[in-house]
Amino acid sequence: xxxxxxxxxxxxxxxxxxxxxxxxxxxxxxxxxxxxxxxxxxxxxxxxxxxxxxxxxxxxxxxxxxxxxxxxxxxxxxxxxxxxxxxxxxxxxxxxxxxxxxxxxxxxxxxxxxxxxxxxxxxxxxxxxxxxxxxxxxx
Amino acid sequence: xxxxxxxxxxxxxxxxxxxxxxxxxxxxxxxxxxxxxxxxxxxxxxxxxxxxxxxxxxxxxxxxxxxxxxxxxxxxxxxxxxxxxxxxxxxxxxxxxxxxxxxxxxxxxxxxxxxxxxxxxxxxxxxxxxxxxxxxxxx
Amino acid sequence: xxxxxxxxxxxxxxxxxxxxxxxxxxxxxxxxxxxxxxxxxxxxxxxxxxxxxxxxxxxxxxxxxxxxxxxxxxxxxxxxxxxxxxxxxxxxxxxxxxxxxxxxxxxxxxxxxxxxxxxxxxxxxxxxxxxxxxxxxxx
Amino acid sequence: xxxxxxxxxxxxxxxxxxxxxxxxxxxxxxxxxxxxxxxxxxxxxxxxxxxxxxxxxxxxxxxxxxxxxxxxxxxxxxxxxxxxxxxxxxxxxxxxxxxxxxxxxxxxxxxxxxxxxxxxxxxxxxxxxxxxxxxxxxx
Numbered sequence: 089x090x091x092x093x094x095x096x097x098x099x100x101x102x103x104x105x106x107x108x109x110x111x112x113x114x115x116x117x118x119x120x121x122x123x124x125x126x127x128x129x130x131x132x133x134x135x136x137x138x139x140x141x142x143x144x145x146x147x148x149x150x151x152x153x154x155x156x157x158x159x160x161x162x163x164x165x166x167x168x169x170x171x172x173x174x175x176x177x178x179x180x181x182x183x184x185x186x187x188x189x190x191x192x193x194x195x196x197x198x199x200x201x202x203x204x205x206x207x208x209x210x211x212x213x214x215x216x217x218x219x220x221x222x223x224x225x226x227x
Numbered sequence: 228x229x230x231x232x233x234x235x236x237x238x239x240x241x242x243x244x245x246x247x248x249x250x251x252x253x254x255x256x257x258x259x260x261x262x263x264x265x266x267x268x269x270x271x272x273x274x275x276x277x278x279x280x281x282x283x284x285x286x287x288x289x290x291x292x293x294x295x296x297x298x299x300x301x302x303x304x305x306x307x308x309x310x311x312x313x314x315x316x317x318x319x320x321x322x323x324x325x326x327x328x329x330x331x332x333x334x335x336x337x338x339x340x341x342x343x344x345x346x347x348x349x350x351x352x353x354x355x356x357x358x359x360x361x362x363x364x365x366x
Numbered sequence: 367x368x369x370x371x372x373x374x375x376x377x378x379x380x381x382x383x384x385x386x387x388x389x390x391x392x393x394x395x396x397x398x399x400x401x402x403x404x405x406x407x408x409x410x411x412x413x414x415x416x417x418x419x420x421x422x423x424x425x426x427x428x429x430x431x432x433x434x435x436x437x438x439x440x441x442x443x444x445x446x447x448x449x450x451x452x453x454x455x456x457x458x459x460x461x462x463x464x465x466x467x468x469x470x471x472x473x474x475x476x477x478x479x480x481x482x483x484x485x486x487x488x489x490x491x492x493x494x495x496x497x498x499x500x501x502x503x504x505x
Numbered sequence: 506x507x508x509x510x511x512x513x514x515x516x517x518x519x520x521x522x523x524x525x526x527x528x529x530x531x532x533x534x535x536x537x538x539x540x541x542x543x544x545x546x547x548x549x550x551x552x553x554x555x556x557x558x559x560x561x562x563x564x565x566x567x568x569x570x571x572x573x574x575x576x577x578x579x580x581x582x583x584x585x586x587x588x589x590x591x592x593x594x595x596x597x598x599x600x601x602x603x604x605x606x607x608x609x610x611x612x613x614x615x616x617x618x619x620x621x622x623x624x625x626x627x628x629x630x631x632x633x634x635x636x637x638x639x640x641x642x643x644x
Contacts, residue, residue, distance in 0.1 A: 178306075192631070410526065412521050453585055
């Protein structure tokens with residue numbers, strides 16, 4: 089039996105067409121934690137051939153947002169109000185994995201974090217860290 | 228006659244496959260300033276049907292990076308080390324325009340800003356502001 | 367005759383004991399804009415003798431917060447929820463001037479900016495840029 | 506016997522007059538980790554009587570910077586280039602403790618984090634999280 093928030097997140101994710109464009113999939117959902125994985129597609133690169141920061145940001149932002157969504161009442165959504173990314177290493181590898189989690193839940197604001205890893209032959213390298221704020225909004 | 232940096236930027240942009248995926252084009256290049264425009268494609272949306280923050284970030288980051296590239300010596304590239312985005316309004320409209328510029332040039336670090344606007348029937352709305360740091364690297 | 371928000375801001379500022387500790391004074395109040403000036407006291411320095419980033423941040427944060435306060439209803443306060451500072455140059459000089467302004471007003475969130483300048487013999491140098499979010503709260 | 510970096514950090518800290526003004530002391534030094542503790546002095550408050558964000562930022566920034574300093578060669582210093590603070594709860598209590606650590610060391614840039622806690626009767630509450638970038642510079 090899935091957690092009550094799981095269906096909500098899978099439904100919302102399915103409507104994020106950007107996730108399909110990037111080939112991203114939901115690979116983990118737990119209370120306060122969501123994981124999204126994406127291949128580094130031919131069409132997701134920057135000028136040197138590694139992952140564009142836009143890919144890293146997009147899956148990191150969605151993972152963080154959905155981690156917040158696991159903690160808010162049904163009938164509400166979350167929106168990103170601000171997000172900072174620190175890039176730690178180039179996005180070189182086969183896939184990127186973004187792990188979002190809630191640092192500080194709140195009725196008005198939720199502080200969230202995403203850590204993004206590049207995976208090469210199963211080995212993970214920490215390539216980015218994001219910290220931001222989500223705001224609950226009525227659907 | 229184009230500025231010496233214009234060819235470099237057009238060549239680099241053409242190698243950013245993510246820009247093609249998003250339908251983005253270079254719509255302005257001047258010393259310390261670069262503009263990138265992208266339609267809000269069917270495949271670039273979040274769950275409510277407006278632009279995904281990943282689109283906003285991707286073109287804002289590239290515009291900011293290329294604005295820095297206009298100011299550094301040939302044979303060098305720039306990389307984003309950190310970037311924060313404050314989202315001011317939903318990305319609803321026909322296209323997004325990102326205008327990047329250099330706030331503070333430097334040999335080791337360059338502080339850059341991008342402002343992103345959603346355009347509907349020619350009217351612009353300021354939807355996001357980004358401030359970050361670019362670092363010059365050898366090609 | 368002063369603007370209706372001016373008294374509120376002067377009263378609130380007078381209660382910020384940190385501003386007195388730093389020798390800071392309110393040097394400008396207008397709708398959506400507030401300026402705070404502080405000497406670089408002997409006791410406000412970092413290890414190399416220039417202004418500590420804590421001084422820069424403290425007056426920049428207060429200037430930004432009070433610029434937001436000019437736009438919200440009486441009986442409410444604002445609190446900083448997040449703030450990023452990019453340091454552009456060392457804080458060397460006689461005084462620092464922080465100029466805060468509202469980038470995006472809002473009922474739930476206000477995005478604000480502060481620019482901080484070091485002043486030496488009347489000449490200003492841009493030493494820091496801050497962008498953050500203020501949230502209105504009941505007093 | 507103290508670690509080789511301990512003396513360097515204690516000497517540098519002693520020259521940060523802002524730390525004395527705020528009553529801050531070094532309460533922990535280890536490789537890649539530094540802790541700074543400060544009372545919430547009468548003169549370090551905002552208008553509602555709790556710690557001014559400037560205090561939180563000042564000790565968080567210094568703790569993060571010194572955590573980076575433990576990892577760089579002698580004869581060099583570090584400078585903050587950017588720092589974001591997310592405020593999680595009001596700074597109410599007797600003292601603040603800032604714990605800085607290095608997330609990603611590097612020759613050109615170091616990404617650092619500080620977590621700041623308010624302590625009341627020995628109980629800690631997480632009040633702020635900071636992530637930023639330090640740059641090594643010659644003394």
